[in-house]
Amino acid sequence: MQKTTEIENIRHSFAHLLAASVQKCYPKAQLGIGPVIENGFYYDFGNLQITDEELPRIEKEMRAIASQDLPFKKELWPSSKAAAHFKKEKQPYKVELIKDLKTQKVGMVYTGNAFLDLCRGGHVKNTKELPLEGFALNKVAGAYWRGDEKNPMLTRVYGLAFLTKKELEEHIRQEEEAQKRDHRKLGKDLGLFTIIDEIGPGLPLFYPKGAVLRRTVENYIIEEQEKRGYVPIWIPHITKGKLYKISGHLDKFDAMYPPMKLKGEDDYYVKPMNCPHFMMLYKTLLHSYRDLPLRYTATTTNYRYEKSGELSGLTRVRALTQDDCHVFCAPEDIESEIRLMLDMIQKVYEDFGFHDFWVRISLRDPKKRQQYIGFPKNWNIAENALRTVIQNTGMKWAEALGEAAFYGPKLDFMMKDVLGREWQLSTIQLDFNLPERFELEYTNSEGKKARPVVIHRAILGSTERFLAILIEHYAGAFPLWLAPEQVWILPISDKFLAFAKKIREELLQKDRNLRVIVREENETLGKKIREGQIQKIPYLVIVGEKEEQQGTISVRDRQKGDLGQTTLEAFSNMVAEQIQRRQ
RNA sequence: GCCGAGGUAGCUCAAUGGUAGAGCACGUCAUUGGUAAUGACGCGACAAGAGUUCAAUUCUCUUUCUCGGCUCCA
Numbered sequence: 001m002q003k004t005t006e007i008e009n010i011r012h013s014f015a016h017l018l019a020a021s022v023q024k025c026y027p028k029a030q031l032g033i034g035p036v037i038e039n040g041f042y043y044d045f046g047n048l049q050i051t052d053e054e055l056p057r058i059e060k061e062m063r064a065i066a067s068q069d070l071p072f073k074k075e076l077w078p079s080s081k082a083a084a085h086f087k088k089e090k091q092p093y094k095v096e097l098i099k100d101l102k103t104q105k106v107g108m109v110y111t112g113n114a115f116l117d118l119c120r121g122g123h124v125k126n127t128k129e130l131p132l133e134g135f136a137l138n139k140v141a142g143a144y145w146r147g148d149e150k151n152p153m154l155t156r157v158y159g160l161a162f163l164t165k166k167e168l169e170e171h172i173r174q175e176e177e178a179q180k181r182d183h184r185k186l187g188k189d190l191g192l193f194t195i196i197d198e199i200g201p202g203l204p205l206f207y208p209k210g211a212v213l214r215r216t217v218e219n220y221i222i223e224e225q226e227k228r229g230y231v232p233i234w235i236p237h238i239t240k241g242k243l244y245k246i247s248g249h250l251d252k253f254d255a256m257y258p259p260m261k262l263k264g265e266d267d268y269y270v271k272p273m274n275c276p277h278f279m280m281l282y283k284t285l286l287h288s289y290r291d292l293p294l295r296y297t298a299t300t301t302n303y304r305y306e307k308s309g310e311l312s313g314l315t316r317v318r319a320l321t322q323d324d325c326h327v328f329c330a331p332e333d334i335e336s337e338i339r340l341m342l343d344m345i346q347k348v349y350e351d352f353g354f355h356d357f358w359v360r361i362s363l364r365d366p367k368k369r370q371q372y373i374g375f376p377k378n379w380n381i382a383e384n385a386l387r388t389v390i391q392n393t394g395m396k397w398a399e400a401l402g403e404a405a406f407y408g409p410k411l412d413f414m415m416k417d418v419l420g421r422e423w424q425l426s427t428i429q430l431d432f433n434l435p436e437r438f439e440l441e442y443t444n445s446e447g448k449k450a451r452p453v454v455i456h457r458a459i460l461g462s463t464e465r466f467l468a469i470l471i472e473h474y475a476g477a478f479p480l481w482l483a484p485e486q487v488w489i490l491p492i493s494d495k496f497l498a499f500a501k502k503i504r505e506e507l508l509q510k511d512r513n514l515r516v517i518v519r520e521e522n523e524t525l526g527k528k529i530r531e532g533q534i535q536k537i538p539y540l541v542i543v544g545e546k547e548e549q550q551g552t553i554s555v556r557d558r559q560k561g562d563l564g565q566t567t568l569e570a571f572s573n574m575v576a577e578q579i580q581r582r583q
Numbered sequence: 584g585c586c587g588a589g590g591u592a593g594c595u596c597a598a599u600g601g602u603a604g605a606g607c608a609c610g611u612c613a614u615u616g617g618u619a620a621u622g623a624c625g626c627g628a629c630a631a632g633a634g635u636u637c638a639a640u641u642c643u644c645u646u647u648c649u650c651g652g653c654u655c656c657a
Contacts, residue, residue, distance in 0.1 A: 049586090049587090050587090051587065051588070052587085052588075052651095139587095139651065139652075140586090140587065140588090140651090140652085141586070141587065141651060141652030141653070142585065142586020142587060142652065142653055143585095143586075143652070143653045143654090144585075144586090144653055144654060147653075147654070148654080149584075149585070149653075149654045149655080153585055153586050153653075154586085154653095155586070155587085156586090156652070156653080158651095158652085184649095184650095188594075189594085195648090195649090197630075197647075197648055197649095201647095201648065201649085249657070252657065253657055254655085254657085255655085255656075255657080272657085273657075275657095304656085304657095306655080306656075307584050307585095307654080307655065308584070308648090309584065309585070309586095309652090309653080309654085309655095310584090310654080310655065310656080311649095312650090316656085405657080406657090407657095490618090492615080492616060492617060493615040493616050493617095494615070495615070495616095522614090522615085523616090523620090523621085524614095524615090524616055524617095524620080524621060525616060525617055525618065526616085526617085526618070526619060526620065526621090527619085527620050527621080528618095528619095529617095529618050529619055529620095530618095530619035530620055531619085531620085532619090533619055534619080540618080542617070542618065544616085544617060545617090546617080554617085554618080556618060561618075562618055
């Protein structure tokens, strides 16, 4: 039996209690499984149709059972006896579990004399140890039996459980905080993007502010790439199906939009990925080892027919833009190419303010060799290259067996945002498959044909998803270099409108890329300041009689408030420096 | 796609089997202002379709979209 912690025992016990309560309230309910999860527990039930409104009743019953101070008792039963018991009790899921466990004996747990559940262990000794103040049932959802969509859908009841009331409240407070930062809400409030019924689910449109934000992010990536010798290519968004026959995607990829059927022509598909296009472009030219590594990049949109229930804001869309890159290189260049990518990833994360991340080295599962293609020799080169490079960077890393793609090992970058939520961002993947399928070649130094390795790489992953993460990470208060509107100029009254416009012109003379807007509306200063604060504008510049006479401006910082009067020169320098330092 | 909950004005939210209210936003006018909301007036909505009913935003069904999960993410 594996060791469990106090909180796990408590959560596990609550799961049992939940099962007992549901059985009492709904005698026909069938028991599934009830594991411990982050922050609490859940239990799956068959033959149970309930909504959130019924949770208080179930919770009340759980409290009633717990308050009887019942001991938890565990016995080992022969599996056949337990199976027979559950068969009699009309608990088909439990019977199935016992059968699949294939053990001689199974644990059965009781409270007091009342039978509770099949159990592998890890609970408190007595229900009086349960912190009833720190627990609450929180939601009902559907879930497939044993996580397989071919199986029936069960009703899952989720509960939160902590040691104390304070921790529970803290958790709820954190969830509320996360909700305030929700990129879907901020996207609306800040006028960044929208999703329109008539256009379609998962197909976001960007307002000017959102478009400026995404262009800023994408241009930044393009700039950093080009500094490192990556070169742009351009590819069309539709293609003949033939391309995906070669790549093998047509059989395997199930999120493909159905093809366009054109009279007397081949079927055309909108592209759900870019790799095959990159491969074809490489193949059209003859390559010498002197040309390699060849670093092709394109920021381009893919279309994937994701299941409707999977769509969510910008994090899961049907039109996703990738900062895609494929490096074609000789196997011996793998290490240096990856080092180059890591260098860029480190720089990019720092500039975006992502200070907490780790790298997952996704390797083969050595027990399942047949799942992977390519020569073991190449795999060894690749896996070792990944390890060596990562271990030399000082980045936090962990190896994960069985997480490799079937065509090669990869590095996945896991980022923690300010709320401690983990996101998978960048990925670097070694690929031995596509060069093979597309029969890519280069001429090596001996004048012989050789096969290049392809390294796939995306730093943002998808621009849309990345923006969602950025929005939530900063709660919409973007650092100056990213803010879609960086400076508002607020004239005290329309008498100073001309002066305000002059200030804008002068600021633009210092930096013609500065995003500065004069708020001309006939409103009070207080109103415009409030508006600026709500819109999270980094700097508000206030101009009136004082400023016009003294040739100064007044500056208000989004966080620090009124900074007082300063010169345009000083303000402009401060802004320039801040943008340059990406703060 | 599956289970569940929802969709009222651009946004946030009311009410109702019998003419749908408010705040913000927007427009007009007045006001000419000093660091988080000036005032008055005005414009504006029951997701779509079908059914039940004398009458449907309200009840039923279908479609669609959103949300919480499940599954999936090459």
